Amino acid sequence: MCLIGKTGLRIKKQLLPLLKIIPVLVLVFTVFNCAGRAVSPGPGTSDKIADLDQEVKNLETIQAEETARLGNRLKIVEDRTIFSDSISFEMQNEIENLMTRIELLEKNTAKVLSGNQQGNSPDLTVLTDEEYRAKYISALASYQNGDYSAAEKAFRELLQINPLHDLADNSQYWIGEIYYARKNYRQALEEFQKVMDFKDTNKADHALFKIGLCYLNLGDTQQARATFLTHVTKYPNSELYSRSKSYLDQN
Secondary structure (H helix, E strand, C coil), X not given: CHHHHHHHHHHHHHHHHHHHHHHHHXXXXXXXXXXXHHCCCCCCHHHHHHHHHHHHHHHHHHHXXXXXXXXXXXHHHHHHHHHHHHHHHHHHHHHHHHHHHHHHHHHHHHHHHHHXXXXXXXXXXXXXXXXXXXXXXXXXHHHHCCCHHHHHHHHHHHHHHCCCCCCHHHHHHHHHHHHHHCCCHHXXXXXXXXXXXXXXXXXXXXXHHHHHHHHHHCCCHXXXXXXXXXXXXXXXXXXXXXXXXXXXXXX
């Protein structure tokens, strides 16, 4: 597409000098004809002058028509150049989108192969946004019903299917809650810390608070206090603010 744009500019540069030189050629042609005929004045001079005047007018008409024709050609070249640049921009965006999708597929493929090597081959069929959300709600229902094994499996599959989905960080958070409910505070701590790795996650507030609780249950009051202090500093408007403040006052 860039080649078309450059060609259009080259044609335009080649045509512009022609537009400038045509009036000069007309003038030179007229002067030479007038000079040549003025050398031998004689009978019928007035008629010859009239003929010359008509020839000049004819040349001016031809020049105007040629100028208009060349102007139209330049306009067509410019329009094609603009169109080509627009198509090139759209294609570049499509290429970037495809590269993002390919990168995501490569990550999922690597995870599938890793799962197969461990004797675990979850169904990683690509889901639509609606299907992804439906599976997330189902996993959350399993958690609320106390079926932690089914819930954890579903949440982990969602993370493998699309770790960039806007519910992926939520899925990671609930995995932490599952281990916290099982009183496996060490594993819960690791899972909650992973939530903080998601860019612009909406679960950072709750995850940070739960990290503080994990440290508290593990007997690390120093880390727990530091975490709760970070929480009240970063999230002064959090619904969990008063609870973090209470733990700080107690420790």
